[in-house]
Amino acid sequence: MLHPTTEAPAPDWPAPATTLNAGGRSDWVLVCEHASCHMPADYGRLGLPPGAERDHIGWDIGAADLTRALAARLDAVAVLAGYSRLLIDLNRPLGTPASIPERSEATEVPGNRALPQAERDRRAARMFAPFHAEVAALLDARAAAGRRSRLLTVHSFTPVYLGQGRPWHLGILSGRSRKLAGALLAAVGADAPDLRLALDEPYQVEDDSDYAIPVHGDARNLDALLIEVRNDLIRDPAGVDLWADRLSRALARI
Template structure:
C-alpha cells in the first residue's frame, strides 16, 4: 500500500457543480485506517462491522449523486479514528467502546493525537462542506442537506423493526415530506427520528451545517440488511431519488 492510498483525502467530492438543490453527505463512507494505527488493536473482521463504517451508505450516496445530479461529500477514514458526525470532544468522537466492542487503540490517547486526527480527518471534511454551502448561499441557490447513513438490524440485543428512519432537527417539513414519499411503498416501515434522535451533543451535520445556517437538513438511516446486495442498494437509491424531488416540491410549494 502506498503512502497516498494509506492516507487518502479526508473528503471525496463527487459532482461538486451538480444542479440539484440537494447536497449529499456521507460521513461514515469508509472503514479505512492507516497502517500505523495497527487496526486500533482490532481483528480485521471488526473493520467490516458497523462500528467501523455505515455499510452500504457510500454506495447509495454515489448512486444518488448521479441520479439527482447532486454534489456529494464522502468521508475518507473510519469512524473509529474520529467520527465526522460527532462534535469534537464528545463521548463518541473518538470512541473507546463502540456498541459492545472495546477499541484498544483509542484508550489513553493524548491531546496531541486527538488534535492530529481532527486536523487530518475531521476539519478538512467539514471545511469543504461549509465552503460549498456558503458558496451556494452567496449565489442564492436553494439548498437542502441529506446525509446518508445505515443502521444495524439489532443493537445490543434489541431488534429494530424499521426499514428506514428520517431524523431531523428544525427541518420537520422536509423530513415529513420525505417520509411521505418513501411511504408510497406501503410495505415500508419508515418513521421520523428512529433509530435515535438528533441531539446537539451527539450529532454534527444536521445541527451545524443545517439548523445553525438556516438550511433544511435531515439524516436518512437505512437498515443495513437491506443494503447487503447490489440490487438492494440500487433499490434504495431509486426510492430516495424518487422521494427527494417530491419532498422538495412539497416543502417549497
C-alpha cells in the same frame, strides 16, 4: 474547531473528503460522514481483529454506495468521508465520548483507550476539520452563487443493536426541519406502503451528540435531513439500486 492539517495525502492517507458531481444541478447536497472503513497502517487496526473495521462499528455499511447512486439519480453534489469513524466520528462534536470511541456497541477499541490529547488533536486536524471545511466551503460557494441548498446526510444502521432488534426499514431524522422530515416519510410511504418507516428512529438528532445537521444545516437555516437505511437492505448492488430509486423519487417530490 481545529484548523485542517496541511499534510499532503499519501497512499495510505487518502483525502479526508471526496466531492463528487460538484456541478450537480439539484438543490440537494449529499453528505456521507461514515462512507469509509479505512484506517492507515500506522494505527494497527486500533488493536481490533482483522476485518472488524468492515463491520458496522467501522462505517455505515452501504451508505457510500447509496450516496453515489443518489447523487447520480438526482444530479446532486455529494461529499464522502475517507476514514473510519473508529478513528474519529465526523458526526459527533469534538471532545464528546463518542467522538473517538473507546467502546463501539459491545466492542472495546484498545487503540482509543487513554488517548493523549496530541493524538486527539492530530486526528481532528487531519480527518475531522478538513472534511467539514470542504462541506462548509461547498455550501458557502452555493450561497454566494445564489443557489438553494438542502442538506441530506446518508447513513445506515445495524438491524440488531446490543441484542435489541430494530424493525424499521428507514428512519428519517431532523433538527428544525420537522415538516420536511414528515413530508419525506409520507412520500416514501406512498411509494412503498409495506415498509416500516419512522421519524427519529433509531436515533434522534441533538446538538450535543450530532454535528452535520446542527452545524451545516440548522445553523445556516437550511432544510436538513438525516436518513438511516437498515444496512441489510443495502449490502449489495440490487439493494442499493432499489433504495436509490425509491429515495430519489421521494426526494424529487418534496
